[in-house]
Amino acid sequence: MTRTFLWALALFGLMFGLSAGVSIASANNTPTTITRDGVTLTMNQEHRAEVIGNQLRCLVCQNETVENSQAGLARQFRGIIRRRVVEDWSNRQIIRYMVHRYGIFILLKPPLVPMTALLWFSPVIALVVGTAVILAGRRRRMKPVPELEPDEQKRLKELLN
Amino acid sequence: MIPTLGHFALALGFAIAVAQAVIGLFGPKFRDATVMRAAPALAIGQFVSLVISFAALVWAGVVSDFTVRNVAEFSSSTTPLLYRITGTWGNHDGSMLLWCLILSLCSAVVAAFGRTIPTSLRARVLGVLGLVSAGFLLFTVTVSNPFQRIWPPPMQGAGVNPILQDPGLAVHPPILYAGYVGFSIAFAFAVAALIEGRVDAAWGRWVRPWTIVSWAFLTAGITFGSLWSYYTLGWGGFWFWDPVENVALLPWLTGTALIHSAIVVEKREALKTWSVLLAIATFSLSLSGTFLVRSGLLNSVHSFAVSPNQGLFILVLLGLTVGGSLLLFVIRAPTLGASGVFAPVSREGALIVNNIFLCMIAAVVFTGTMYPPFVDLLLGVQLSVGAPFYDQAALPLTAPLILAMAIGPMLPWKRAAIGPALVKLWYGGVIALVIFAVFMFRGHVVAALGLAGALWVICGALADLSERIQLFRIPITRSIRRFFSMPRASLGAACGHLGFGITVLGIAGMTLQIHTITVLRPGQGVNLGGYRWTLERIYNAPGPDYAARVALIDVTRHGKHVMTMRPERRFFTAQHVTTEHAAIRTNGLWNMFATFANEDTSGGAEFRFNVHPLAPEIWLGGLVMALGGGLSLSDRRFRIGAPARRSLRKPQHTVEA
Amino acid sequence: MGHPLLKRRLLLSLPLAAATAGGLGFYILLERARQGSYNPQTFSNPLVGHRIPDFRLVGIDGKQGFGSSELIASKKPILLNFFASWCVPCAGEAPYLDVISKSGVDIWGIAYQDKAEALAFYLAKYGDPYTRLATDPTGRTAINFGVYGVPESFLVAPGGIVRWHIAGPLVPPIINEQLRPELQKIA
Structure with a gap:
């Protein structure tokens, strides 16, 4: 029984790892160009710019991404991102460029630094705490039923007879 | 006159709530049946006075009585009637009154339909509800009075916030609040059980239908909210992982966990302490949501700011409710006995897996939502936690949940084997694997995982149903008869799982969306998703209190006309606010979505066209889930007014306790 | 037990x-x-404690503007103020800027995404507290400073190090409780 449970856990782990390790990797390879926010770029470049823009917060709006905001500043950011993409900067370079100016507040996904360790490890912490609580509960439940006292045993015998 | 009456009724409601709390909580001590029976009467009285109060506020809105500050500031006589009514709860003070109205409705429902509950337990439950009600009514009467008058009244009101001038406002807040506030009943049962010091199978049976009702409402409320933001926020997002959305999701997650753990309490008398804690946590999270949304401490697209004084009042109420109940939990919970031994692989085990992962997701979402303000508080550093974080940290946790979800209902109680359950699910597994392989092959990893998971859950729910009606193993007519006579609770559970699967299907489909953003002038067009989208022209259209610009887009496929789309931008002259109304066409399997912005002088504009595969399934699934809740509720074992079957419900024990 | x-x-x-x-x-x-x-909604600017970015901007109507080199070369601390004629809170802080400049602090202004005529009208209406004035029509310099909305002000110490920053209008509580102590620290 326990082995089956372990198998199930391993299966969960596999599924969990598989889904954790992946990221979106689909792009539409239409070889046309597009002009957006004053910059002309290929569709592939545009998709790359969108991926970057979706990681960044529009600073003047409430919790919207640079990519989806209608604010003037967001439009300016989109222009900067696209110009850099055309100039062949890497995603990381462009994001670093923005962080250099606006701090990590601009990142919708905070970097893993000691300050955000608690945030990033929250799933693991939750799992450990959850498992510990359940194990504690199980131990309590599994407590053996105390043996019957001699007079109780006698009474039981009487009742059974 | 009528607003004064409304204010009076509100104050009366507060007085009755205090009486209900005192009599409900202290009545059972004296074991006086007459006193205890007063609690339900008071609960109904409280509800009636709040209905009068709320009706008075709506009336003030309808007739545009600008001596009421709430009407003068958030409504106007030029606003259409529907929005003059819904605008009543489209602002802080009015929405708090709606909140209190629903809370009193909860009391009234327990009073009216809880006749099978032992008198003392019912009195205590009503007492707890009355206490919470009294706190929030005190807040409404004093700090956040929706009936505050101004003199002289302005000639014209400021009007309803344009963003809220949408039929969504008529549906979304009342349903969402019914969900939020409905969990107060489960909370009251938990606190009452702690006071009585007894949690047993009967408790599980009483608390579950109430939890299911509020869960179904919360599910529907979140679904409507998501749909609303999909068509108004202009770029086709349906979930932003925004703090305000997160605080609605948190009670949903723990509430879902509670529905499942309460089954274990009911059937096996296990997980009792845990279920009590979940009931407290769920309502506490609902309350925290109410506080956080109104505190201005979070950065959100759905803003709802109030003055910090009001925030402080709610925080104190929150502290008393949550702190008090958790303190009672510390004092009483250790004495709640444990029983019901079971093997790890069993129905109970599967339900525990469900609880672990639901609570893990809740923990991650909670941490993510609270991290920015607390890091700012403790370290003085500002950071953002947005969608990319949750997509990476919370979504993978749904994988084990999805995996267990199909298997769980197949397992028998106490002790089971995975093998036989998997055999019953083999075709679901095959379908899921095939879909997974197909989409992996095309390079869509996330979609592959999501679609496979969704189909696995859907097949699991269908397999559960076909198992129960013995489909294809007995003549089909007998299967159909079995279907109609099967316990509604099982049907509801399968329906809930099915709905979840459908929602996952929609979300996974959305990852395959294609879009283009481009500047078009009249006559120009663009190809997307096998369609040709051509801008005909952009024209003016007048509205009641706005002026609209409408773009006429002709969509063709292989040169043949398919549809005309009319995305709109409305400019509200009084408030200088522009709102977007996306044009959305659906065929049930995918949505076509069009918006525009930044009109230029040449008669063109920037257009955004999207094709959203399986998007309608996101909301369809939500409604199916809520429907599942409704179905389970109609189970005759739960039917609230049904005569008590003493042998099953053991009321005599509970009375003595 | x-x-x-x-x-x-x-x-x-x-x-x-x-x-x-x-x-x-x-x-x-x-x-x-x-x-x-x-x-x-607000966040601290990462430029504080660091040297200002390089820039060179022209003034209104081709008049001489200024650049980072002049800021770095200055012997006095300078309050660098990003503003715009179309911005309502900027007009709100204008009288206080006047008080600051009269108290002997040099304020250098950068007009963010503005037009010459509008700017001239604005300065005539709300007063011109600026020792030097430059225009940033593209907003590129503002972005290099991490400006996300006007008005924003930077206190630049001799040598071009940013000592203090505020996003939002300079109103008396902020001037007295934050700006003045910072100025004293530099002096």
Whole structure:
């Protein structure tokens, strides 16, 4: 029984790892160009710019991404991102460029630094705490039923007879 | 006159709530049946006075009585009637009154339909509800009075916030609040059980239908909210992982966990302490949501700011409710006995897996939502936690949940084997694997995982149903008869799982969306998703209190006309606010979505066209889930007014306790 | 029997402890929000404590503007003010800027995405407290400074190091409680 449970856990782990390790990797390879926010770029470049823009917060709006905001500043950011993409900067370079100016507040996904360790490890912490609580509960439940006292045993015998 | 009456009724409601709390909580001590029976009467009285109060506020809105500050500031006589009514709860003070109205409705429902509950337990439950009600009514009467008058009244009101001038406002807040506030009943049962010091199978049976009702409402409320933001926020997002959305999701997650753990309490008398804690946590999270949304401490697209004084009042109420109940939990919970031994692989085990992962997701979402303000508080550093974080940290946790979800209902109680359950699910597994392989092959990893998971859950729910009606193993007519006579609770559970699967299907489909953003002038067009989208022209259209610009887009496929789309931008002259109304066409399997912005002088504009595969399934699934809740509720074992079957419900024990 | 029960009680009091800590945190946040020292929308500029970025801007109508080299070369601390004629809070802070400049602090202005005529009208209407004035029509320099909305002001010490920054209008409480002490520290 326990082995089956372990198998199930391993299966969960596999599924969990598989889904954790992946990221979106689909792009539409239409070889046309597009002009957006004053910059002309290929569709592939545009998709790359969108991926970057979706990681960044529009600073003047409430919790919207640079990519989806209608604010003037967001439009300016989109222009900067696209110009850099055309100039062949890497995603990381462009994001670093923005962080250099606006701090990590601009990142919708905070970097893993000691300050955000608690945030990033929250799933693991939750799992450990959850498992510990359940194990504690199980131990309590599994407590053996105390043996019957001699007079109780006698009474039981009487009742059974 | 009528607003004064409304204010009076509100104050009366507060007085009755205090009486209900005192009599409900202290009545059972004296074991006086007459006193205890007063609690339900008071609960109904409280509800009636709040209905009068709320009706008075709506009336003030309808007739545009600008001596009421709430009407003068958030409504106007030029606003259409529907929005003059819904605008009543489209602002802080009015929405708090709606909140209190629903809370009193909860009391009234327990009073009216809880006749099978032992008198003392019912009195205590009503007492707890009355206490919470009294706190929030005190807040409404004093700090956040929706009936505050101004003199002289302005000639014209400021009007309803344009963003809220949408039929969504008529549906979304009342349903969402019914969900939020409905969990107060489960909370009251938990606190009452702690006071009585007894949690047993009967408790599980009483608390579950109430939890299911509020869960179904919360599910529907979140679904409507998501749909609303999909068509108004202009770029086709349906979930932003925004703090305000997160605080609605948190009670949903723990509430879902509670529905499942309460089954274990009911059937096996296990997980009792845990279920009590979940009931407290769920309502506490609902309350925290109410506080956080109104505190201005979070950065959100759905803003709802109030003055910090009001925030402080709610925080104190929150502290008393949550702190008090958790303190009672510390004092009483250790004495709640444990029983019901079971093997790890069993129905109970599967339900525990469900609880672990639901609570893990809740923990991650909670941490993510609270991290920015607390890091700012403790370290003085500002950071953002947005969608990319949750997509990476919370979504993978749904994988084990999805995996267990199909298997769980197949397992028998106490002790089971995975093998036989998997055999019953083999075709679901095959379908899921095939879909997974197909989409992996095309390079869509996330979609592959999501679609496979969704189909696995859907097949699991269908397999559960076909198992129960013995489909294809007995003549089909007998299967159909079995279907109609099967316990509604099982049907509801399968329906809930099915709905979840459908929602996952929609979300996974959305990852395959294609879009283009481009500047078009009249006559120009663009190809997307096998369609040709051509801008005909952009024209003016007048509205009641706005002026609209409408773009006429002709969509063709292989040169043949398919549809005309009319995305709109409305400019509200009084408030200088522009709102977007996306044009959305659906065929049930995918949505076509069009918006525009930044009109230029040449008669063109920037257009955004999207094709959203399986998007309608996101909301369809939500409604199916809520429907599942409704179905389970109609189970005759739960039917609230049904005569008590003493042998099953053991009321005599509970009375003595 | 007493010991395991105690252990269990400790375990079960964890939710209460967490809720208490959270409630306390919210209380402090709410108090700070009330005093105006906490706002979820604002964030500190990473430029503070660092040297200003390189830039060179022209003035209005081709008049001489200024660049980073002049700021770095200055012997006095300079208040660098990003503003625009179309910005309402900028007009609100104009009288206080006047007071600051009269008290002997040099204010250099950068007009953000503005037009010459509008700017001239604005300066005539609300006064011109600026020792030097430059225009940033593209907004590129503002972005290099991490400006996300006007008005924003930077206190630049001799040598071009940014000592202090405020996003929002300079109003008396901020001038007296933040700007003046910073100025004294430099002097």
